[in-house]
Amino acid sequence: MSSILFYVLALVALLGAAGVILAKSPMGSVISLLGTFFALSVIYLLAGFQFLAAAQILVYAGAILVLFLFVIMLLNLGAMGSRFELSFAPLQGGRARLAGAIAVAFALVGLIAAQRTTLAATSAPAADAPAIDGLEGLALELFGRYSLPFQAVSVLLLATMVAVIVLAKRQREGEHGGERGGERGGDPR
Numbered sequence: 001m002s003s004i005l006f007y008v009l010a011l012v013a014l015l016g017a018a019g020v021i022l023a024k025s026p027m028g029s030v031i032s033l034l035g036t037f038f039a040l041s042v043i044y045l046l047a048g049f050q051f052l053a054a055a056q057i058l059v060y061a062g063a064i065l066v067l068f069l070f071v072i073m074l075l076n077l078g079a080m081g082s083r084f085e086l087s088f089a090p091l092q093g094g095r096a097r098l099a100g101a102i103a104v105a106f107a108l109v110g111l112i113a114a115q116r117t118t119l120a121a122t123s124a125p126a127a128d129a130p131a132i133d134g135l136e137g138l139a140l141e142l143f144g145r146y147s148l149p150f151q152a153v154s155v156l157l158l159a160t161m162v163a164v165i166v167l168a169k170r171q172r173e174g175e176h177g178g179e180r181g182g183e184r185g186g187d188p189r
Contacts, residue, residue, distance in 0.1 A: 002046055009046075013039040026072045030065060037061040051135050067161065074168040 016039060019032030037060045044053035142150055 006043060006046055009039045009043050012036075013043070030068050030072065033068070034061060034065055037065070051138060067157075071164050074164060075171070 013036050016032045016034075016036030020029045020036065023029040023032055037056060041053045041056035041061070044050075044056055
């Protein structure tokens with residue numbers, strides 16, 4: 001039963017990812033991304049990674065999607081039509097065909113490698129080594145070995161948010177600049 005649920009959720013995740021690319025409106029893309037995140041979190045639960053499933057919901061479906069919605073609304077891109085529409089324009093053209101051919105080639109190489117590899121018997125981890133799927137092992141890895149990349153990603157997200165706010169402010173000042181200048185008698189301040 002869990003393998004059937006896995007394949008159904010994998011299909012939902014793939015359809016959601018396709019919806020992100022093919023949606024005509026940014027709001028449609030965000031809704032599709034939300035479905036993909038939820039499907040991935042249930043896949044994590046099926047695999048036994050409860051913390052990663054909770055982090056997927058809290059961090060990605062919570063914080064990142066709220067940031068995306070904030071940017072869409074700030075830039076006034078949120079005009080969603082009466083229904084969810086798909087556009088297949090990104091799938092047309094030579095570059096899209098090349099990217100599709102490369103993706104199929106990678107998938108075939110992965111399938112061939114998976115079939116030729118024999119699965120080794122899983123051995124129990126050493127008693128002194130913390131498991132990576134446990135909260136303590138994950139914290140040791142994240143704030144130990146991967147501390148610098150973790151901080152770099154947070155600085156990158158902060159810089160992106162500041163840049164979007166500056167661009168949106170500049171755009172709104174440009175829209176209202178003519179009206180304000182007329183009200184003040186042409187004063188450029």
